[in-house]
Amino acid sequence: MMPGVALLSYALAMLLLLALLGAALLGSIFLGVTPIFWQQAPARSKIPRAQKHREEALRRMEALAQRLRQQEPELDPKPILELPLEKLAQKLQADELSLESVLCSYLEEALRVHHEVNCLTDFLEECEEQLQALKKLKKTERGLLYGVPISLKDPYDCMGHDSTCGLAQFLEKPAAKDGVIVKVLKAQGAVPFVKTSIPQTLLSFDCSNPIYGQTLNPLNLKKTPGGSSGGEGALLAGGGSILGMGTDTGGSIRIPASFCGLCGLRTTGYRLSYSGVASAVKGKKSVTTVAGPMAKDVESLALCLRALLSENMHRLDATVPPLPFREEVYASSRRLRIGYYESDNLTQPSPSMTRAVRLTSKLLQDAGHQLIPFSVPRIEYAFIHLFTGGLYADGGATLLEKLKGDIVDPSMQGLVSQLRLPDPVKRFLAGILRFTEPLTSQLLEELRGVGTPKKLWEQHTAVEEYQQEFIAKWRSLDLDVLLAPALGPAFYIGYPAKAARSSFYLALYNLLNFPAGVVPVTTVTPQDEEELAFYRGYYGDGSDKNFQEAVSGSVGLPVTVQCIALPWEEELCLRFMKEVETLVKDQGGPK
DSSP: OOHHHHHHHHHHHHHHHHHHHHHHHHHHHHTTOOOHHHHTHHHHHHHHHHHHHHHHHHHHHHHHHHHHHHHSTTOOHHHHHTSOHHHHHHHHHTTSSOHHHHHHHHHHHHHHHHHHHOOEEEEOTTHHHHHHHHHTSOGGGOOTTTTOEEEEETTBOOBTSOOOTTOGGGTTOOBSSOOHHHHHHHHTTOEEEEEEOOOGGGOOSSOEETTTEEOOBTTBTTBOOOSSSHHHHHHHHHTSOSOEEEEESSSTTHHHHHHHTOEEEEOOTTTSOOTTBOOSSOOOOSSOOEEEEEESSHHHHHHHHHHHSSHHHHHHOTTSOOOOOOHHHHTOOOOOEEEEOSOOSSSOOOHHHHHHHHHHHHHHHHTTOEEEEOOOTTHHHIIIIIIIHHHTTTTTHHHHHHHTTSOOOHHHHHHHHHHHSOHHHHHHHHHHHTTTOHHHHHHHHHTTOOOSHHHHHHHHHHHHHHHHHHHHHHHHTTOSEEEEEOOOSOOBTTOGGGGGGGGHHHHHHHHHTOOEEEEEEEEOOHHHHHHHTTOOOSSOSHHHHHHHHHTOSOTTOEEEEEEEOOTTOHHHHHHHHHHHHHHHHHTTSOO
16 A cells, blocks of 8 residues: 555544544433543542552651661661672671661661652551561571561552552552462561552553552653562662562563663562462463562572572462472573574664673673574564463453543553454454554454453463474573563653553563563663664554654663573573673673
8 A cells, every 4th residue: 555545544544533432422421421530530539548648658667767767876877778688688697787777777768769759659567566576586587588678569468558559449458468478578587668669550561550650760760660560670779678579461570670770580470479469450361470579689589589489388379389499500500502582573672782682692602601593483473462462362351340430540541542442443443554553453453352262262272382382492492591682771751651562572471481580781872872863673663663762862771681491490590690690790790
């Protein structure tokens, strides 16, 4: 089709769509359907109460920090905050630091970071009582994380606190008990002290919701910290926490870690319990949502997994396999066969993403590891039909149900508007867009849902077959691990929804259910920024153009790479991440 004809067709389609929507609106008014403003009345009444609750909670947090400060008026928090987790844990175990001094230091710093970037949703005041209980323990009874203050992403259930998922519907419904992961962490001596912000529904890699507002990236306040574990990323990057727990459906741990210059690990589904973690959409099988840790270094992630993979985990949730942390795999120094790719051939990587993989590949090869080129099979099919089709197999009905009567955040407005379109309109628009934006056309078709249980089973089968195809290719090359780009640098606020396709660099491994982590290896250079001016993308559509704009203006921001292993091989994934981290540090660190 000629460009002019395509443009005319697109314009006519838009006019027809507006006419259809206008008719639907008029029909709803004449038929007496409740206007949307009145539908939102419950949300509008709950949100101010939730905001007031947060203000009061943060005042209690500040009051506790002041009480602890009075016990040690000469306390200098800087040396404590500069300690890596491993050293901090050792000093707490040896009583070289008091529990009060460490908690006070992180309470004060978390408040400082929050006032800058708006990353906290709640204060867990029970941490004070927990501190007193820890002091009564004998040394032999202390867990691996004895006295370590940790932060939790909003959906982790903590008794007496909301797990909002950024939704008004979930407000004023405090958890009746701690979730399994929270229980295990507490049993290991960790002290959860705050909950952190998320995007509405958790299905965005921006970090904004109508209850608590927009969270900013502390490394650049014009940029998003990513999502959906964005509050964790912002708090950790700002120094207000030393260890955080996130969740990951489509990169939700790894994107914030990448945007904020952190390490983050997406575990294999069901290696860690997901009991007691709230979700806007439950029941999906094709795309696995998992829990995982975030921190400033790989050793912190390993220590967290050692603590979590205790007998307690399986005892509290029998559906989790009783697989303890395999120290011999993590500590191994054998040379690795490493597959690698510079692009997924769906979204052209930013110049800094490409450079990060090349830099890391060279460091690994120079260290004696073997590097083998790899290409992702059937990437469009995996993204459109398997990932998107699996995530919205119900046509978005569950998501829309959770948003009923809620105020839709701008970061979700585009997706929600598409999901709300009647199927005939989706089909009509898909037909028109097939000539101008073919990927968008196919995505609209997938948003209609699978339709029948038989089709759903076929979709599940297709995912399983793709997973086996990917593993067969991996095995044919005799790979140990895989090195891949991670999305970056950080996007400008508001852009994740405009360039959502790019997140499939990370989301692919949710579809495959492989453990995957990110490690910072470099920062954006002026040359990267100059090369970005020539970026065109693979499709030349709106998503490509928005990606170019999203990552611009990022000189000095961190860039990570992604390290991947086969299912159930978290220890090997961490060992690979540690190897990359060590080689980068030996070269003077990310620069």
